[in-house]
Structures are given as structure tokens and as C-alpha cells.
Amino acid sequence: MNRKLLAAPYLVWVAGFIIIPLLFILGKALTTADGGFTLQNIAAIASPIHRKALLLSLQLALLCTVICVLLAYPLALIVRSSKLNQQSIVMFILILPMWMNFILRILALQMLLSNNGILNMILSRFSIAPLEIINTPAAIVFGMVYDFLPYMILPVMNSILSIDNNLIAAARDLGANGFHVFWKVIFPLSLPGVASGITMVFVPAMTAFVISDILGGGKIQLLGNVIEQEFSVSMDWNLGSGLSVALMLFILATSLLLGRGQNQSDRGRLLW
Amino acid sequence: MKKWCYLAAAVCCAALTLSGCNNKEETESLTIFNYGEYMDPDVIDMFEEETGIEIKYEEATTPEEMYTKYSSGAISYDLLCTSDYMIQRLINEGEVQKVDFSSMQHTGNIGDKYWEFASVFDPDNEYALPYFWGTVGILYDTTKVDAPVDSWDVLFNGDYANNIIMPNSQRDAFMVALKYLGYSLNTSDEAQIREAQQLLLQQKPDVQSYLVDEARDEVVAGNAAMAVVYSGEAYLGHEYNNNLAYTIPKEGSNVWLDTWIVTKHCQNVDAAEKFLDFLCREDVAAMNFEYIYYSTPNEAVINSLDPELRNNESLVPADSATDNCEVCTQTDAAVTQLYSDLWKELKSE
Missing domain, CATH: 3.40.190.10 (Periplasmic binding protein-like II)
Structure with a gap:
């Protein structure tokens, strides 16, 4: 009985802030402004404009996730091979930017990347042609990577640092060279961390709208921007909810695919 | 249980005495709703000193926020200043009282051009008093x-x-x-x-x-x-x-135009009209202009400006510029x- 009481606050939290809002969104998504049932709002994701926004979101989110993996993985390996006190310093530095509000960081990035910004000032010092990166998809991906990289690094590093040194020593004992140790021991054991990192980066990148608005100069429309527009300007909450539900279904499907891959790699690990 | 009864009684008594105080003094007051940083605070002090009417001043950032606060009815506003389309909405919803602007002393300072701007949403110029405008x-x-x-x-x-x-x-x-x-x-x-x-x-x-x-x-x-x-x-x-x-x-x-209206909740229309007239007075309008630096519809103020400010097209656009x-x-x-x-x-x- 007491245990159930202890769980009550969490139940209230989950119901009040997750389940009920989701039901509201689902309700809005499945109705017209007059309250009649419709699937139009969700099906609207297939209209050319929305499909284009979804594909662009997908493209940028994938690119962002791949870059994050490529940056985070080697870093985790380097940290693993460094001394213990160095490890905590690296962790601290990586977490540091997260102390600042992410919108502020994106605004700062906008100034750095702008045509007359600091980046171009430094480039011109070295007589390099200025980069016109602001207001392009590249700037958005840059901003996403900058913002979401810690969410990739932390789980990847966690899984790599927690690999038992004895396993590697054993592999060495049995005659494995450096490549084999990595490929047959470290890599498979790190996959769970990579998988959760991918989810934690891909999902926010897929739904981003502030980053694309600020660094894209309002010229690039991701699905997040469309949804935001429907809620705040067009006041079409039904369509906005419909597109949100479609996006959620899409992300859910992607996660399930990823989850299946994850299970297979678990099985693969047993085989190895 | 008894304790609660005493407490409730005490609260009631306190409330009664407080409201009693208000009645005894019989100070007139106006509740005003405006955008943030959209009036020189000294103007309010001046009005209170000159007329003895107490001002309760409330601020909001967007017209939508004003509309929500206004229609919630938690505070009964007497006067309200907001943007053209929101005024249009309030007029259409019957929230606004007619005011006879022509009988006021200083409303003549407002140029004809600005009454004409206002006539887009207030065809007979009977509701809205131009305050600031811009392009x-x-x-x-x-x-x-x-x-x-x-x-x-x-x-x-x-x-x-x-x-x-x-x-x-x-x-x-x-x-x-x-x-x-x-x-x-x-x-x-x-x-x-x-x-x-x-x-x-x-x-x-x-x-x-x-x-x-x-x-x-x-x-x-x-x-x-x-x-x-x-x-x-x-x-x-x-x-x-x-x-x-x-x-x-x-x-x-x-062109956008922010105007003042008297809401239908206003009991003391006399005081409200006094305040609107006060805003049109040259020295008061000049104080507000120097505080806000938006274009003023007050021609007495425009005529007394430094040439440098007068010739600034973002502050005082020529009539020909706003014709279209x-x-x-x-x-x-x-x-x-x-x-x-x-x-x-x-x-x-």
C-alpha cells in the first residue's frame, strides 16, 4: 500500500504531462474544427509541401546523427585510453555548454556564422574567401550537431568506458591484434550506447524548429517549422496536431527499426 | 472547526472595513491598460496631481495578450490602448463605448489624416483616439x-x-x-x-x-x-x-495606428474623457513622444519639433509619402x- 502511495506523484506526472496532452493532441488530430471525425489532418503529411518538409527534416536529422556518431566515437576511444583524472576533465568540458540555454547558444552561433561574423573575419585574416554558410541547410546541421553532440557523447562514452579491461587483456592473450580487439570486443560492446545516442540525437533533430528558424534565416522549412506555424500563426490546431501525430508515428517506426537492429546485434554478440 | 469560523469572520470584518475606507474617501480612479514602455511615467503622476484622479496602470506586450486579459474580466479596465486590428475586433464585439471627441479641448491637436487612418476600423471616429502610429x-x-x-x-x-x-x-x-x-x-x-x-x-x-x-x-x-x-x-x-x-x-x-478606447465597463466616463483629452495636450504628447520616439499624430507637437527630428522620415513622414x-x-x-x-x-x- 505504502509503495503504491510513493508511486502516486509519478503517476500524476505521467498522466498530467504525458498521457493527457498526448490524448488532447490525438483528439485534435482526428477531428475537424467543427468537431467531426477526420483522417485528413494526419493524411496531410502526404501533401507535396509537407512531404518535402518531412524529407528535408529527415535528411538533415540523419546527417546530424551521422556526424555526431563520427565525432563522438573516436573521442570516447581517446578518453578511454587517457588517465582517470583527464577523463573527468574531458567530461566536464563536454557538459559545460549544456549549462547555457540552447537558444542563446544558437543565437551566438548565428552571429559567429553571419556574413560579417567572426568566422569570416578570421578567414579573411588568412586571405580565405568568406564562407556564406548562414541561412543554408549546412548552418542548420552545424547548429544541430553543436547542440545535440553531448547527447551522443554521453551514452557512447558511458558504454565504451564501462568495458571491462580484462576482456581486452583476454583478447590480447588469445592473440588478437589492435584491430581485432576493436572490431570483436570494443565495437560490439559499445553498440547499445551508440543506439541510445542515435535516438537521443535523431529525435530532437527531426523535430527541431528553433534552430532551423534562426540559422536558416526563415528560408528553410522543416516539418517542425510547419507545425509551429500552424499553431502560432495560422491557428489551425487540428492540422498542427495531425502533422505532429504523423511525425510521432514516423519517429516511432524509425525507433522500432533501430530497436530491431539493436536486438540483432545483441544476438550477434552472442555468436561472436 | 470553531477556529475556522473565527478566521472567516475576521477576514470578513477586515474586508468590510477596507471597502468602507474606500467608500469614505471617494477618490476617483481609472484603470488603464497599455503596451509596456508606451507612456512616460511622469505623465501619469502629472495627471494624478492635476486632477486628483488615481490611475491604476497595467501593461501587456502583445495585442493578443491584452485581449485575453481584458476578456477574462479579472480586472475591469476603463481605458485601453492597442493596435488597429485588435481595436477593430473589440469594436465589432461591442466592448467599446462611444466618446464625443469633438467636445474635448485638445483633441483638435490630432491631425485629420490620423482620424482618417482610424476611420478604417472606426468609420465615424466615435470610438478610437489616435495615440501613436508608424509605417x-x-x-x-x-x-x-x-x-x-x-x-x-x-x-x-x-x-x-x-x-x-x-x-x-x-x-x-x-x-x-x-x-x-x-x-x-x-x-x-x-x-x-x-x-x-x-x-x-x-x-x-x-x-x-x-x-x-x-x-x-x-x-x-x-x-x-x-x-x-x-x-x-x-x-x-x-x-x-x-x-x-x-x-x-x-x-x-x-501604416499601423495604436488608439485609445473607453471600454463598456467604464463607469466614470467623465474621468476617462479627461484622461484622453490630457493625452492630446501639447506638453503631455511631447513628453510621450520624447519617451517613445514613434510617430505622433499630434500636430502641435510635430510643429514644435527640432528641424532635425522633423525631417526624419521615419518619425515624421511627409503626407505625400503616406498617401498610398x-x-x-x-x-x-x-x-x-x-x-x-x-x-x-x-x-x-
């Missing part, structure tokens, strides 16, 4: 633009490709194209709105970005040659960077939907 125009960097700018054409002729900032709001962006094509910005003709969208689509590759709040800063910082901004922003921009100039294109533009300008009114549901669809299409290109 939408082009803020440009004179070091980056060779010819003097006098037309929306500079935004569409490709000369300043990738150096243009357009407004990131549907109505303002379409306004630019509609005016350039010679149509009304309040048009509900689908063909005209679609034609405007075609123009904006062609323009998009030349646009550096679509911004609202940051547009001025980008021009000040030299990141763009020109931007479509509100006139108040233009004046501030000029303060930061002397090379900036502002123009209202000859094809016409949008229009006040924006709310569109009906079908046109709103059309705008929203066309805007999404434009953004997805």
Missing part, C-alpha cells in the same frame, strides 16, 4: 546602395541579390508584393494574392533571410544592404549606425487560410 518601409545602408531608394522595386529587381531581408510574417511580406503590384494590402481577390505570391517566389533566391525582430540588427551590423522594417525600428537603427536611411516606397505601404499607405484590417477566414497555404508554399521552395 512599414525599407531600412537601407547608404554605403551599400548607390541610387536613392524610393520604390519596392529594389527588392525585386535582383540588384541586391542575397542582400535583402524580408519580413518573416505572412501579412507583412504579402503587403510588400501587393503594394508593388499596385493592389490594396487588404484585398480579398484570390488572383491578386496569388500574383503577389508568384512575385515573392521569384524573389526568394535573392532574399538573404526572412526575419522580424533581428532585421534591424542585421542591417546595423552590415550583414545585409536593406530590410523591410517598422518605422520605429528604423529610428533606433539610425541611432546605432549613421549610414542607415529609411524610406516609405512611393507605391505605398502599411493603408491600415491593415482583419481578413475573413477564407482569405486567412489562403494566405497561410501560400506562405507555406513560399517557404518550402
Whole structure:
């Protein structure tokens, strides 16, 4: 009985802030402004404009996730091979930017990347042609990577640092060279961390709208921007909810695919 | 249980004595609702001193926020100042009292032109008193633009490709194209709105970005040659960077107008009228002008300005410049939907 009481606050939290809002969104998504049932709002994701926004979101989110993996993985390996006190310093530095509000960081990035910004000032010092990166998809991906990289690094590093040194020593004992140790021991054991990192980066990148608005100069429309527009300007909450539900279904499907891959790699690990 | 009864009784007594106090003194008071930083605080003190009427002053940031607070009814506002389309909505919903402006002492200071602007949403000028106004125009960097700018054409002729900032709001962006094509910005003709969208689509590759709040800063910082901004922003921009100039294109533009209304809840109409008249008095209007630096409709103030301020087109536009300008009114549901669809299409290109 007491245990159930202890769980009550969490139940209230989950119901009040997750389940009920989701039901509201689902309700809005499945109705017209007059309250009649419709699937139009969700099906609207297939209209050319929305499909284009979804594909662009997908493209940028994938690119962002791949870059994050490529940056985070080697870093985790380097940290693993460094001394213990160095490890905590690296962790601290990586977490540091997260102390600042992410919108502020994106605004700062906008100034750095702008045509007359600091980046171009430094480039011109070295007589390099200025980069016109602001207001392009590249700037958005840059901003996403900058913002979401810690969410990739932390789980990847966690899984790599927690690999038992004895396993590697054993592999060495049995005659494995450096490549084999990595490929047959470290890599498979790190996959769970990579998988959760991918989810934690891909999902926010897929739904981003502030980053694309600020660094894209309002010229690039991701699905997040469309949804935001429907809620705040067009006041079409039904369509906005419909597109949100479609996006959620899409992300859910992607996660399930990823989850299946994850299970297979678990099985693969047993085989190895 | 008994304890609670005592407590309740005590609270009731306290409430009674407090309300009793109010009745005894019988001070007149007005509850006023305005945008933030939109009135010199000294003006309020002055009014209280001169008339003995106590002012309860409330502020909000957006017209929508004002509307929500007003209609919740938690506070009964006597006077309210907000933007053209929101005034239109309040008038249509029957929330506004008629006021006889012609019988007031100082309302003659407000130029005819501004009553005419107001007549778009208040046809007989019986509800709304003009307070401040402004235009939408082009803020440009004179070091980056060779010819003097006098037309929306500079935004569409490709000369300043990738150096243009357009407004990131549907109505303002379409306004630019509609005016350039010679149509009304309040048009509900689908063909005209679609034609405007075609123009904006062609323009998009030349646009550096679509911004609202940051547009001025980008021009000040030299990141763009020109931007479509509100006139108040233009004046501030000029303060930061002397090379900036502002123009209202000859094809016409949008004028916005903030006005005062007396709500239907106002009991003390006399006091409310006193306050409105007070705002029109030359010295008071001058104080507010120097506090806010938006365009004032008070001609007595305009006539007494320093030549430098008088000739600043972002503060005191010439009559000829605003001849083709229009006040924006709310569109009906079908046109709103059309705008929203066309805007999404434009953004997805």
C-alpha cells in the first residue's frame, strides 16, 4: 500500500504531462474544427509541401546523427585510453555548454556564422574567401550537431568506458591484434550506447524548429517549422496536431527499426 | 472547526472595513491598460496631481495578450490602448463605448489624416483616439546602395541579390508584393494574392533571410544592404549606425495606428474623457513622444519639433509619402487560410 502511495506523484506526472496532452493532441488530430471525425489532418503529411518538409527534416536529422556518431566515437576511444583524472576533465568540458540555454547558444552561433561574423573575419585574416554558410541547410546541421553532440557523447562514452579491461587483456592473450580487439570486443560492446545516442540525437533533430528558424534565416522549412506555424500563426490546431501525430508515428517506426537492429546485434554478440 | 469560523469572520470584518475606507474617501480612479514602455511615467503622476484622479496602470506586450486579459474580466479596465486590428475586433464585439471627441479641448491637436487612418476600423471616429502610429518601409545602408531608394522595386529587381531581408510574417511580406503590384494590402481577390505570391517566389533566391525582430540588427551590423522594417525600428537603427536611411516606397505601404478606447465597463466616463483629452495636450504628447520616439499624430507637437527630428522620415513622414499607405484590417477566414497555404508554399521552395 505504502509503495503504491510513493508511486502516486509519478503517476500524476505521467498522466498530467504525458498521457493527457498526448490524448488532447490525438483528439485534435482526428477531428475537424467543427468537431467531426477526420483522417485528413494526419493524411496531410502526404501533401507535396509537407512531404518535402518531412524529407528535408529527415535528411538533415540523419546527417546530424551521422556526424555526431563520427565525432563522438573516436573521442570516447581517446578518453578511454587517457588517465582517470583527464577523463573527468574531458567530461566536464563536454557538459559545460549544456549549462547555457540552447537558444542563446544558437543565437551566438548565428552571429559567429553571419556574413560579417567572426568566422569570416578570421578567414579573411588568412586571405580565405568568406564562407556564406548562414541561412543554408549546412548552418542548420552545424547548429544541430553543436547542440545535440553531448547527447551522443554521453551514452557512447558511458558504454565504451564501462568495458571491462580484462576482456581486452583476454583478447590480447588469445592473440588478437589492435584491430581485432576493436572490431570483436570494443565495437560490439559499445553498440547499445551508440543506439541510445542515435535516438537521443535523431529525435530532437527531426523535430527541431528553433534552430532551423534562426540559422536558416526563415528560408528553410522543416516539418517542425510547419507545425509551429500552424499553431502560432495560422491557428489551425487540428492540422498542427495531425502533422505532429504523423511525425510521432514516423519517429516511432524509425525507433522500432533501430530497436530491431539493436536486438540483432545483441544476438550477434552472442555468436561472436 | 470553531477556529475556522473565527478566521472567516475576521477576514470578513477586515474586508468590510477596507471597502468602507474606500467608500469614505471617494477618490476617483481609472484603470488603464497599455503596451509596456508606451507612456512616460511622469505623465501619469502629472495627471494624478492635476486632477486628483488615481490611475491604476497595467501593461501587456502583445495585442493578443491584452485581449485575453481584458476578456477574462479579472480586472475591469476603463481605458485601453492597442493596435488597429485588435481595436477593430473589440469594436465589432461591442466592448467599446462611444466618446464625443469633438467636445474635448485638445483633441483638435490630432491631425485629420490620423482620424482618417482610424476611420478604417472606426468609420465615424466615435470610438478610437489616435495615440501613436508608424509605417512599414525599407531600412537601407547608404554605403551599400548607390541610387536613392524610393520604390519596392529594389527588392525585386535582383540588384541586391542575397542582400535583402524580408519580413518573416505572412501579412507583412504579402503587403510588400501587393503594394508593388499596385493592389490594396487588404484585398480579398484570390488572383491578386496569388500574383503577389508568384512575385515573392521569384524573389526568394535573392532574399538573404526572412526575419522580424533581428532585421534591424542585421542591417546595423552590415550583414545585409536593406530590410523591410517598422518605422520605429528604423529610428533606433539610425541611432546605432549613421549610414542607415529609411524610406516609405512611393507605391505605398502599411501604416499601423495604436488608439485609445473607453471600454463598456467604464463607469466614470467623465474621468476617462479627461484622461484622453490630457493625452492630446501639447506638453503631455511631447513628453510621450520624447519617451517613445514613434510617430505622433499630434500636430502641435510635430510643429514644435527640432528641424532635425522633423525631417526624419521615419518619425515624421511627409503626407505625400503616406498617401498610398493603408491600415491593415482583419481578413475573413477564407482569405486567412489562403494566405497561410501560400506562405507555406513560399517557404518550402
